[in-house]
Amino acid sequence: MAVVTLYLVATATFILMHAVPGNPLQQEKAMSAVIRQNLEEKYGLNKPLLQQYTTYMSNMFLKADFGISFKQVNRPVNKIIAEHFMPSATLGVMALFGALVFGVILGVFAALNRNGIPDMFAMVLAVLGVSIPSFCLAYFLQHIFALQLGILPVGGWGGFAETLLPAMSLGMIVMASMARLMRSSMLEVVQQDYMKTAKAKGLSRLQIILKHQIRNAVLPVMIYFGPLFATITTGSFVIESIFGIPGLGQFFVNAVNELDYTVIMGLTVFYSGFTILIILVNDLLLAVVDPRIRLA
């Protein structure tokens, strides 16, 4: 399943990429015919498209080789990924994890104080979180925490402090949607018959909330967790450039601008693979926490 999905993604990217006018060797500077021919030969661009496709696909899927960048001389795409994946991954994981923890807490808090002031506050925050684009939020946070208060760095990469603002900008949307989901899920669980049973057992309010309500309410939230990961990764390209983080995002943006075929392909396939992996892990986790889901 996962491999088929990956294959389809790769093929679609390949077709779209070649459908865009222009090619990687186009430059402002005129190129002599001989040089051009040599280059085309080196990268295999002179071969028929179908052959390019099969060579590329077989290299990728059989040897896990994404080829060499067209623009950054002699730099293999695999190496780009290896060197720049960590910052992106760290950022993504922090944003996602923070979003899950704070989103769930906010949702629980809102649901338990339904229609009260805390609920209103949490939901306004959640609506803001969903509706403000991450790059606006990024500038806003930079302004407040870095420029006005001066407690966090404006950008850069290195220690823990540098990760906070980008992770917040990135995770806010996810956190907000998790909070809303968690709230409605909590309110739905309250209506369930087993909550009455729990009360009839003489359990305390806290025991009921922790063992019966939250435990069941978190399941629908987890279902969305994997897919939301995709949101995070696409958002991260913008955020990385705002905060000057040496992640994969910049390579993606540049590669698309310059039609650097191998880099576009490599990163797309890599990210799809990673997303699929996360969703898979998420499903496995879901099966652990929800006994009704059988592992097929």
Added chain:
Amino acid sequence: MKEPILKVRDLAVEFATYGGHVKAVRGVSFDVFPGEILSIVGESGCGKSVTLQTLMGLIPCPPGRVTSGSAFLGDRDLLKMSRQEMESVRGKELGMIFQDPLTSLNPTMSVGAQISEVIIKHENLSHKAAFKKTVDLMKLVQIPEAEKRWGQFPHEFSGGMRQRIMIAIALACRPKILIADEPTTALDVTIQGQILELLKQLQSEINMSVILITHDLGVVASVSDRVAVMYAGQIVESGSVKEIFGSPAHPYTAGLKSAIPNPLKTHQTVLESIPGSPPDLFSPPTGCAFAVRCKSAMKVCLQSDPPPMSLDKTSLRADRFSKCWLHHQYAPLALKEKALHA
């Protein structure tokens, strides 16, 4: 006469809704004696569940509100207890089982954990001792391979087995009273019999009292000692099973009884039913709530609500009464004969 263990007096509950206040329970009084099975019958919406959930403190407030009444369990009023006191009574002195055992069990918790949770809460046992006790309870309610099934989840059990789990939860701390709200309605007929049989057997083993809510008069006749018939938020007749079925004293009870299909009357083609529908509980009538549907309604029935009239000639029993003007000395005897011996 034995002393009742539960004395409910003049209980009234209403719900605030956008349509107004629903007066779901309007002045209900009854006693529960040690070791008996009391059935509460009546058509849908008459307030059976609300009455008993109020005793357990399970009515959501708001929208619900207890407007009057008391419910003494021994010398303590359930309706005036603090939250902590109530928590120590629920699951320990009062157990409850519900209609649908699937939705009443937590889907993500193993059944064993759901049973031992009550024991740990009320009996201060170690987890190991609670495990052992849970297994014993599962055996008591006749779940085969109890040790193995301890860790399984509700969806892995059949409907009847799930209701057995619910019974185990309710009986875990040997309560004085078990409240069973339509425990067999969601089960198929063969299983219904088994569950009732089990309840009756456990009831005499533990020597607890059972309050059984049901629509099924067949069930009432086969298991209960005493019966209370509810209509529109009130108990309209109460008595022993024999009295209720042998000599119903309220036209509504008589109607319910004749609505039981009789398998011996082969020519009977139409099921008898009581025409009309229950009154609007937003603004209940000033007279008898059943009057508009009653074939023997008199003038007085529409004007004022009948008080419970004792039918016990010795007047020693408070639980044999009918809330019907036909039992008043001024009611025409012929009408009474016709209404109740149809």
